[in-house]
Amino acid sequence: MKVLLLSLLFLLGSGCCAKTAQNVLLLLADDAGFEMGAYLNKFCQTPNLDALASRGLLFNNAFTSVSSCSPSRAQLLTGQASHSSGMYGLHQGVHNFNVLPGVSSLPNVLREQSNGRIFSGIIGKKHVGPAPNFRFDFEQTEEQHSINQIGRNITRMKEYARDFLAQAKREARPFFLMVAFHDPHRCGHITPQYGEFCERWGSGEKGMGTIPDWKPIYYDWRNLEVPAWLPDTDVVRQELSAQYMTISRLDQGVGLMLRELQASGLAEETLVIYTSDNGPPFPGGRTNLYEHGIRSPLIVSSPQPDDRRHETSAAMVSLLDIYPSVLDALQLLPPNGTRFSGQSLLPVLQKEPQPQENDSVFGSQSYHEVTMAYPMRMVRNRRYKLIHNLNYWADFPIDQDFYTSPTFQQILNATINKQPLPWYRTLRQYYQRPEWELYDIKADALERINLVDKPKYSSILRQLQQKLYKTREYSRRIPCV
DSSP states (O other): OTTTTTSOEEOTTOOOOOSSOOEEEEEEESSOOSOSGGGTOSSSOOHHHHHHHHHSEEESSEEOSOOSHHHHHHHHHHSSOHHHHSOOSOOSTTTOOOOOTTOOOHHHHHHHHTTTOSEEEEEEOOOOOOGGGGOOSEEEETTTSOHHHHHTOHHHHHHHHHHHHHHHHHTTOOEEEEEEOOTTOOOTTTOGGGOTTSOSTTBSSTTSOBOTTOOOOOOOGGGOOOOTTSOOSHHHHHHHHHHHHHHHHHHHHHHHHHHHHHHTTOGGGEEEEEEESSOOSSTTSTTOOSHHHHBOOEEEEOOOTTSOOSEEEOOOEEGGGHHHHHHHHTTOOOOTTOEESOOOSHHHHHSOOOOOTTOOEEEEEOOSSTTOOOOEEEEEOSSEEEEEETTTTSOOOOOHHHHTSHHHHHHHHHHHTTOOOSOSSOHHHHHOOOSEEEEETTTOTTOOOOOTTOGGGHHHHHHHHHHHHHHHHHHHTOOOO
């Protein structure tokens, strides 16, 4: 898809691409990356996600426009970047970020545009607000339950999904259902007794309770390989083994949801989308606009017999494209006067777009926690990435659950004690960033060499700066839905 985020899509009066109306089931992971077999991870066992990928289209160039939980969920549901919607950081507690008063969301738009005919639901982690702007017809979230019970207890989530699907079928209503898992989010800073990723919670171990539908998979950290972007230490291996255990729980939850959909008799009428809100909570991941903070797993499985399946796509796509894709699948137009970034993914299910070197995506990060003011803007095409650190004179902020993690504590202590650490960055480099960062992603996948001062790349720098400025100006003018 050419310049998906950099050219704003005006949908007024445009037709829908879906041949027939489809329900939409959106499966959302919490801080997951590419820890699955379909994305060539040979350690983490994810048979249900792998099977979904074999029945659908797997995207290799999908990106979130923001690397933070609430802002990312808001982009999915509003189609707007975080600096446009107003969801600059986390919604819960003292952070208290919300979308701007006039911003509406998919459940509200679906209700209004269909005169109440379309049934909307959310099960799991909601994490956006205020409530009137995100009013689902069916809600079972952390606002009614503890977050672990509604986001990690896959048996309870299965039961609510069964209730939702039964009601949709009984009332003969098309539906949009968002199932938002809390795995594999960290929890060690809040409930360390459950493990760093809550991998022990519900495992059947003494005092941990049991999730009936979860068959825990234990990973021997000594056998794991550390991805090149992380410190190659035993501490990281131990953290990966815990993370993989919760991703396997997520995967089993995905399997439960798909079996409930099949049992309801609605699978042949339902588009299934799987993705994650942002990258993993490791250095260079979540809260960063580096590759492992913004690259997203994305699988789209269509019930249409002529749509692509068991294939991969190299199309440059964004999670901002989810919003128009849902409208497209349900054959709805947005309200009059609506403009938003992104465009429907459904045409890619029919035909792979011709790649262009300057196909681009855009990123915008402002906060995460309320104390983490570090605005960044980014444009990335198929080869180059430009990051603008607007608050570059300050140190890059670290969120609290990552700061207390064994991985970051090892980096911190090694730095204080001047001990060697097998990592391609220093902590000083991680904290202190220049105003502009330009990387050749094809030649430098780890983003180690900043090309911004290299004369050879001056024209590329100017082109990307102009594109970035233009996009920022346009996105500020997007009116609220």
